[in-house]
Amino acid sequence: MITVTKAFLPPLEEYHARLRGVWECGWITNEGPLVTELEEALRQYLGVKHLLFVSNGTLALQLAIKALDIRGDVLTTPFSYVATTSSIVWEQCRPVFVDVDPRSLCLNPDLLEAAITPATQAIVATHVFGTPCAVEQIEQVAQRHGLRVIYDAAHAFGVQYHGTSLLRHGDVSTLSFHATKLFHTGEGGAIVTDNDELARKLAYMRNFGHEGAHTFAGLGINAKNSEIHAALGLCVLPHVPELMRRRRALVQLYDQLLAPAKLQCPQLPPATTPTYSYYPVLFRSEAELLRVCDALQQAGIYPRRYFYPVLTTLPYAPSADCPVATDVASRVLCLPLYYELAEADVARIAQIIQLTMA
Numbered sequence: 001m002i003t004v005t006k007a008f009l010p011p012l013e014e015y016h017a018r019l020r021g022v023w024e025c026g027w028i029t030n031e032g033p034l035v036t037e038l039e040e041a042l043r044q045y046l047g048v049k050h051l052l053f054v055s056n057g058t059l060a061l062q063l064a065i066k067a068l069d070i071r072g073d074v075l076t077t078p079f080s081y082v083a084t085t086s087s088i089v090w091e092q093c094r095p096v097f098v099d100v101d102p103r104s105l106c107l108n109p110d111l112l113e114a115a116i117t118p119a120t121q122a123i124v125a126t127h128v129f130g131t132p133c134a135v136e137q138i139e140q141v142a143q144r145h146g147l148r149v150i151y152d153a154a155h156a157f158g159v160q161y162h163g164t165s166l167l168r169h170g171d172v173s174t175l176s177f178h179a180t181k182l183f184h185t186g187e188g189g190a191i192v193t194d195n196d197e198l199a200r201k202l203a204y205m206r207n208f209g210h211e212g213a214h215t216f217a218g219l220g221i222n223a224k225n226s227e228i229h230a231a232l233g234l235c236v237l238p239h240v241p242e243l244m245r246r247r248r249a250l251v252q253l254y255d256q257l258l259a260p261a262k263l264q265c266p267q268l269p270p271a272t273t274p275t276y277s278y279y280p281v282l283f284r285s286e287a288e289l290l291r292v293c294d295a296l297q298q299a300g301i302y303p304r305r306y307f308y309p310v311l312t313t314l315p316y317a318p319s320a321d322c323p324v325a326t327d328v329a330s331r332v333l334c335l336p337l338y339y340e341l342a343e344a345d346v347a348r349i350a351q352i353i354q355l356t357m358a
C-alpha cells in the first residue's frame with residue numbers, strides 16, 4: 001500500500017544509542033539535556049535566533065496567539081490544515097477568512113486591507129506546502145495597521161527565502177514535528193522568534209508559568225516535550241539533507257512524467273529554496289480529481305486531499321465568501337512523496353493519472 005506520506009525512521013541502533021543515555025541518567029522530561037541539544041541543533045540548522053521545542057504544532061500556534069496577547073479578530077487563510085483555524089477559536093479569537101492567491105495558494109495580500117476593522121489584531125497565515133506567503137506585503141499591511149503576524153510554518157521546515165530562513169518573518173513562526181512532516185520527532189513542534197522578550201515569555205508559558213522551582217512569572221500550560229521525542233529528533237536531523245535530496249529526485253521525476261498532463265502546480269515566488277515536503281497538483285475539476293483518486297485507490301495508492309474541505313465550512317467559524325480557496329480545495333491533491341517511495345511507484349502513479357485524465 002502506498003500512502004501520501006510515510007514517516008522516515010532512522011536506523012534503530014542510532015535511536016538505541018540515544019536512549020541508552022536517557023536510561024543511564026534517568027532524566028525523561030523537563031528541559032533535559034537532549035531537549036536542550038535538539039533546540040540548539042535546530043537553531044543552527046535553521047539559522048534562527050530563538051526556538052522552543054513544544055509538544056506539537058497546534059500548541060505552538062495556541063501559545064503564539066496567547067503570548068502575543070491577541071484577543072479580537074484574526075485575519076487568516078481558509079486553505080490550511082484545520083489546526084490553523086481551530087487554534088484561533090480555541091484562544092477565544094474570531095477567525096476572519098481572507099481568500100488565497102490562486103498561484104501560491106497562500107493568503108492573498110491584496111485582500112487584507114479591505115478586511116481590516118478596528119477589531120482586527122493579527123494575521124495568521126500558512127506557508128502552504130512550503131510555499132512562502134507574500135511576506136513583504138503582509139508585513140507592510142501589519143505595520144501600517146499595528147497588527148501582529150504569526151506564520152503557521154508547519155510545512156516550511158528548512159525553506160530558505162532570499163538566502164535566509166523563511167522562519168525569520170513575522171513576530172512568530174510555528175513548526176510541527178508530527179510524524180507526517182519532513183523533519184519529525186514523532187509528536188512535537190516548535191515556536192521560532194527573533195524577539196528576546198517574547199522568547200522568555202514563551203519559555204515560562206510552556207512550563208506552567210514556572211520561572212524557578214517555587215516562583216511563577218505568569219500564566220502557563222504544559223506544552224513541554226520529552227527526552228524520548230528529542231532523542232528521535234536528534235537521530236532524524238542528520239538525515240534531513242539526504243531526505244531532501246531523495247524527495248527532490250522524486251519531485252523531478254513526477255514533473256517530467258506528468259508534464260504531458262499539464263496539471264497546474266502551486267508557484268514558488270522567486271528566491272525560494274524549497275524542501276520538497278509535498279507534491280500538490282490541481283486537477284481541472286473535482287470530478288476529475290475524484291476519478292483519479294478512485295483509479296489510484298484501485299491500485300492500492302492513497303493520496304490525500306490536503307486540504308479539504310475549505311475551512312470556511314467549519315461549524316464553529318464564521319462563514320465567509322472565499323471563492324478561490326473553495327475552488328482550489330475541491331481540486332487539489334497531494335501525491336505520495338516520501339523517502340522510501342520507489343521511482344517505479346512514481347511512474348505507476350503518473351501513468352494512472354494520465355490514463356484517467358485522457
Ligand SMILES: *Cc1c(COP(=O)(O)O)cnc(C)c1O
Nearest residue numbers: 056057058081083154176177178
Ligand atoms: C501538521 C499541521 C499542523 C498541526 O501540527 P501538529 O504537530 O499535528 O499539532 C498545523 N498546521 C499545519 C498547516 C499543519 O500541516
